[in-house]
Amino acid sequence: MKTAQLESPTRTRKCLTEEQIENYNRDGFFFPHRVISESEAAEYRKKLENYEAAHQPIMKTAVRNKPHLVFTWINELIRDSRILDAVEDVLGPNILAWGTNFFIKEPHDDAFISWHQDSTYWGLSHPDVVTAWIALSHVTPDNGAMRMLPGSHLLDQLPHVDTFAEHNLLTRGQEVQVDIDESKTVDVSLEPGEMSLHHVRIIHGSNPNPTDTRRIGLAIRYVPTYVSQISGARDYATLVRGEDTHHNFQLEPAPKVDFGPDEMAxxxxxxxxxxxxxxRGTGREYPR
Ligand SMILES: O=C(O)CCC(=O)C(=O)O
Known part of the structure; x- marks a missing residue:
């Protein structure tokens, strides 16, 4: 399926300029875009780190994925109009948040992300998926910023090999089966409170963090409501803007409190x- 060159130029833009949209359509990503102030980012980071001080590092817990179902502040963030206005300029007015994931690299952390396309195992019907990756710390090439291969979103779905490599933060340690010319890649440096947008087919990855500073990102996966799950499994999403006339996903409620029993269940x-x-297809069982 051909990837979307999204949204007709005749529609009124919410916040991105024509040039910014063209950059996104040409490169498959766009950054930096400030969505929250540095002080708001610091407040969010404090909420995250207070949780971690009372429990354990979030990257070691199941709520690293879909944290918007249990943290009220993340549920507010996925609905923040400063993020959604940019996402609407790319995806149109009816928007679901399909997933959220923390990507945190501790100081001197071997964690890395192999070169991959997000679309590989997500089972979604269309490649019309945008990730808003929000920085809650300084994110630099030194501490393991994302790296993107411009224009690679225009390729089709490419084959990947599952490595299950120990320090790989991806579910299967999947790696795209093409040679990457690293001289052509772009480092996505962000200040706290800035975001990047990337296309579900862009080839991207990131290196470990050998520095003394923590690198914190929250990825929010947005889809237009016409997208559906085609793997055969039931799937869930949160309606964050507009109307859902397609009913392709079970709609998720917002958490009423942080970590309530209903929210955790x-x-x-x-x-x-x-x-x-x-x-699917790996024979792995859900850890209980
Ligand atoms: O945070 C990273 O280094 C990679 C994140 C990623 O692969 C994604 O958000 O799609």
Whole structure:
């Protein structure tokens, strides 16, 4: 399926300029775009780190994925109009948040992300998926910023090999089977409170963090409401803007409180069903 050159130029833009949209359509990503102030980013980071101080590092927990189901502040963030205005300029007015994931690299952390296309195992019907990747710390090439291969979103879905490599933060450690010319890649440096947008087919990855500073990103996966899950599994999403006349996903409620029993039970159920989608064909079982 051909990837979308999204949105007709006649539609009124919410916040991105024509040039910014053209850059996104040409390169498959766009940055930096400030969506929250540095002080708001610091407040969000404090909420995250308070949770981690009371529990454990979020990257070691199941709520690293779909944290918007259990943290009220993340549920507010996925609905923030400063993010959604830019996403609407790319995807149109009816928008679901399909997923959220933390990507955190601790100081001196071996964690990395192999070169990959997000679309590989997501089971979604159309490549019309935009990730808003929000920086909650300084993100630099030194501490493991994302790296993108411009224009690679225009390629079709490419074959990947699952490595399950120990420090790879991807579900299967999947790696795209093409040679990457690293001299052509772009480092996505961001200040706290800035975001990048990237296309579901862009080839991207990131290196470990050998520095003394923590590198924190929250990825929010947005889809237009016409997208559906075609793997055969039931799937879930949160309606964050406009109307859903397609009913392709079970709509998720917002958490009423942080980590309430109902919120945790819903998260566990949805996490198990997403596991079935992401690991299909591997024979792996959901960890209980
Ligand atoms: O945070 C990273 O380094 C990579 C994140 C990523 O692969 C994604 O958001 O799609």
């Amino acid at each position: 819903l998260h566990a159920r949805i996490a198990e069903e997403s596991f079935q989608i992401l690991y």
